[in-house]
Amino acid sequence: MNEKIPVAVLGSTGSVGQRFVQLVSDHPWFELVAVTGSQHRVGKAYAETCHWILPEPMPEAVREMKVVATTPETVDAKLVFSALPSAVARDVEPVFASAGIGVCTNAGAYRRETDVPVLLPEVNPDHIRLIERQRAGRGWSGFIATNPNCTSTGMTIALKALQDAFGLDTVMAVSLQATSGAGYPGVPSLDIVDNVIPYIAGEEDKVEWEPRKMLGSLNSGEVEPADFRISAHTNRVAVSDGHIVCLTVKLRRTATPEEAKEALASYPLPDVCRDLPFAPVPVIAVREEPSRPQPRLDRMTGKGMTTVVGRIRPDSVFDLRLIVLSHNTIRGAAGGSLFNAELLVREGYL
């Protein structure tokens, strides 16, 4: 890498957009050259139009950058990170891809498409090859690569380690999700102070199919979803960042908690991801204390990229119970997309 790759953030002023801007600004490979926003923000300085809500300060370099419209013409970059709302992403992302631009997106719009990878480099780096079919089929010189939903992310990484070691039969998942997952302004405080909301629109559906696609195998250019069942409850709790998922798992081959611990703790970073700047170190951290992981204490493990697992114990109905924690706006959104982009660059897709 002699020269940094110019990149842009689409939908840069929302909560995930801000996280992209913050993480990209320090990136050793990428240089932020454009930020896009809604029509009423276009032409304004980023610092002026963006209500910054991250604890980390707004990067100096972006403060005076003028927000531009979300079109390939206004964005001089070969790689863009998309934090667009799904409905907008559906129309806009293909325009970028067909203009020869690589789109690494947090939006859910294209995750279900059979020629679009839902990518976690720790889990399914080979799915990147769907892009070849995508390009052939759609006539694009760019591409769309998605990261999964923030709740699917951590649990899929943990499930991958179990799948490799023991096979998966059935997964029951119940989430306790942070409010940052709903964006900004997102969840009204009257709904969450001294409260739980046992419902997140559309979330359970995503949690029930995304892991199966990611854990599926790529055969002759198609992903065959992994053959196990998932059931999910998703809940919102009064936490700022960090999603907890309570997993109850039936394996193909039974395993003791100790064996599962070993499988999780030793789950390796795939060779192809070695030394990528956003590769989690370790991929999975296993906590031994009875009451960990906890969002406030553990979400920043591995700079927010590590999946933290704890309370691995036997189950009275299935085989195992465990708790998974993942930082929802870093590993589960912007950081995940950056990690995807790094893999795509290394593999020559740019």
Add this chain to the structure above:
Amino acid sequence: MNEKIPVAVLGSTGSVGQRFVQLVSDHPWFELVAVTGSQHRVGKAYAETCHWILPEPMPEAVREMKVVATTPETVDAKLVFSALPSAVARDVEPVFASAGIGVCTNAGAYRRETDVPVLLPEVNPDHIRLIERQRAGRGWSGFIATNPNCTSTGMTIALKALQDAFGLDTVMAVSLQATSGAGYPGVPSLDIVDNVIPYIAGEEDKVEWEPRKMLGSLNSGEVEPADFRISAHTNRVAVSDGHIVCLTVKLRRTATPEEAKEALASYPLPDVCRDLPFAPVPVIAVREEPSRPQPRLDRMTGKGMTTVVGRIRPDSVFDLRLIVLSHNTIRGAAGGSLFNAELLVREGYL
């Protein structure tokens, strides 16, 4: 009822003890005549020694009452409500029972004994008859009757309606529990502000066997636990009162969500409970909105005695998913014990 029954609260200064004092003070049948406490409180006025933490004001009548030691000699009552810690309850409650006093207890010490009922009048009023065996076997003229753990309470009431209508095969339960369940001082604020604690010592075990005992059948003086399996995860969240339980249920006979809704909403109060002052009206309230029940909005349904159920929907692995909410210090503790006492009075056990 011409005259009120004199009652005492054992362990009256803790958080459940306070709830007993508050609820008993308005009770149409009972009159609070004594409050007990630890040695260092004995002789002090209740208002002076008790750090009152309920939003409802301390009842006037108790303010000047002198705290007495927790012995039958110092308590002139035929019925006592016990909010003692389990380890203390184990030693003290039998002393009261053998002195001819009825003990309605929130402590877990005797719940596993085969001659002690774990009682929810909506669910297993017939289990009250275990007391006959208890008296015969132990030579007591009083008795010990327990209410279940606060998390077991709501879910067992909902499960009873499903058991009656469709039979139960397997139950997966994941709780999101209020901090009041841990007493006072209980959960440190540093552990719960912007956080979740995915662990409550001893709780999962209770949630996995108590419902089976309560839903079991009484045959020749013994309870045969109901024949279904339960698995539980229990979590603490930043809520003051009101436990949420996410249930995923496999039934003996499959049922549509509509049929389940009907079974839950129409679950009747047993005849023997009719018009008891603490009988919940309705027993189960079914909410139709997608995001209900919520602790802050729904915990006081039916004066905190009603079990609130919502999000009844099909499951992709088992048959049904639903959300149960129950007020943990009213229905799940002091209010539950009062309701038990009412049933015991009506049935002539006093």
Add this chain to the structure above:
Amino acid sequence: MNEKIPVAVLGSTGSVGQRFVQLVSDHPWFELVAVTGSQHRVGKAYAETCHWILPEPMPEAVREMKVVATTPETVDAKLVFSALPSAVARDVEPVFASAGIGVCTNAGAYRRETDVPVLLPEVNPDHIRLIERQRAGRGWSGFIATNPNCTSTGMTIALKALQDAFGLDTVMAVSLQATSGAGYPGVPSLDIVDNVIPYIAGEEDKVEWEPRKMLGSLNSGEVEPADFRISAHTNRVAVSDGHIVCLTVKLRRTATPEEAKEALASYPLPDVCRDLPFAPVPVIAVREEPSRPQPRLDRMTGKGMTTVVGRIRPDSVFDLRLIVLSHNTIRGAAGGSLFNAELLVREGYL
């Protein structure tokens, strides 16, 4: 009162509007006959269009009521409660007043008008007579009567007791305000979980002049603002309901904390308010414990209408320091407006 007075709630679906609907529904004098809302809600059943956010259930009688437009023609009532946003209230409330309808409003639009009372029946019931000037000057047969800002409310009631007893020279006020004061959706949870926002737009200004108007004297049809100085800081904290104000007060005649306590605790309800359904009992409750009042424990004192005062202590710069708590959506908004309406009915303004 033989027959109930028909009333309507303007802007009935927002958070204050809901509180009006809830409190009016149980009112012994008033009968809710209409609820108004924005154009896109008109014609829909209240239960269908309103996202109800109160812990108290939506009153049965309003569920099927069709929302109507906010015009005198669509509302068949002689008295309306307005929860309109200020900008809308400015245009709409005079239309009602000139149509002969009494408007009791929580909106701030007309509070500064010299012929409009900012009314707290405990404090300045005589200011009601401004309405005569209002009617004469504007040619209205109806009227507009306002209640103060939710933060001004509690502190003004406490200051009134001190003013009467000792005179006021200077007041320093720092508030810790609940999020319900910002309406719904209002404060985003990401702004308030594990956080404080030391700013509320426009609030400090209101807190600095409203008390002086209310504590001023009515001379020949004009209110001369009370002659003392106020300085305010206003903060938002993670509380659902109940505003705390820390007051530091310089008096005209010095007073000991004991004297101040006596003046506050014995502050009488004005004769003209006696037995009004929403009259607070007591007007001011003085707590003796060092750490009270607290929002969660004390906000519902006197059904949410009582002003709770504590920590009355000497000050090293001025004379006294004290803490004031008031329920911001009951005493400080809808309940306050209802109390005003009761006074207006009794005094023959309807």
Add this chain to the structure above:
Amino acid sequence: MNEKIPVAVLGSTGSVGQRFVQLVSDHPWFELVAVTGSQHRVGKAYAETCHWILPEPMPEAVREMKVVATTPETVDAKLVFSALPSAVARDVEPVFASAGIGVCTNAGAYRRETDVPVLLPEVNPDHIRLIERQRAGRGWSGFIATNPNCTSTGMTIALKALQDAFGLDTVMAVSLQATSGAGYPGVPSLDIVDNVIPYIAGEEDKVEWEPRKMLGSLNSGEVEPADFRISAHTNRVAVSDGHIVCLTVKLRRTATPEEAKEALASYPLPDVCRDLPFAPVPVIAVREEPSRPQPRLDRMTGKGMTTVVGRIRPDSVFDLRLIVLSHNTIRGAAGGSLFNAELLVREGYL
């Protein structure tokens, strides 16, 4: 600095003790060689006996360190950091000082002694010379140097800038304090979820005299307290870290908000503190946004050592109002003590 200075942490397992351990472990000058604790912890590995509550991981080097008793004999260090409770500190700290050990303490026990500095290197580095009198008078070869209370810290730094530029006449301070200031377990969650506690035992007294000592001048070996008045209200809110103080200030020479902003933003680090590892950069950060500083967003400014000021605006009674934020366990406790130690090392007191 060729070799690191061996240091110990007294009272190492509490919340401030942990912060000391965490911050010292990365320190370029100091090497942690001993951790002390209560009798029941002595001999146990730190990782085994300490319930670690910081989001930052426990430093590897300390995990296996055996906890020792809090005596000079068991601690082979010339410098110790004390996180002892005040009552213990009163007895133990002099034992260390008389054994020739420098004690940098967060405990309040000796702050009022006329020969003990309450030290903020940004503010009163010259007060360090009190130690000469302390040694002469008490016959110690070591010393005790204290940092102020966590709430006094940030406000005193801001006040120093105003004092230098305009002189101080009167200060009204109202705090909104984080729960970590109360240690662990500290504030029960039932006291703070959906609540404010308008009282912190002993705190207002400290806030009213500590700033005057620190802002006083050292004349012939004695500190003459600065001649201005302070009045304080102190409140606990549901924030994990970061104390907000609302200040209303009367100056000797009046100043516009712009002049005050300039004085605060340009307040220099004293020369003697230049390049000390824990010196804040900048000393004071001035935020221009209307709603800043906020604890969650701004507490980590300058690695938690910078004092953040905002909302500098005129006051209607005094001259200025402003908001001050300071990280209470870093700048206001362990980090402050480390900064003091650095100054003491540089000035040759070790």
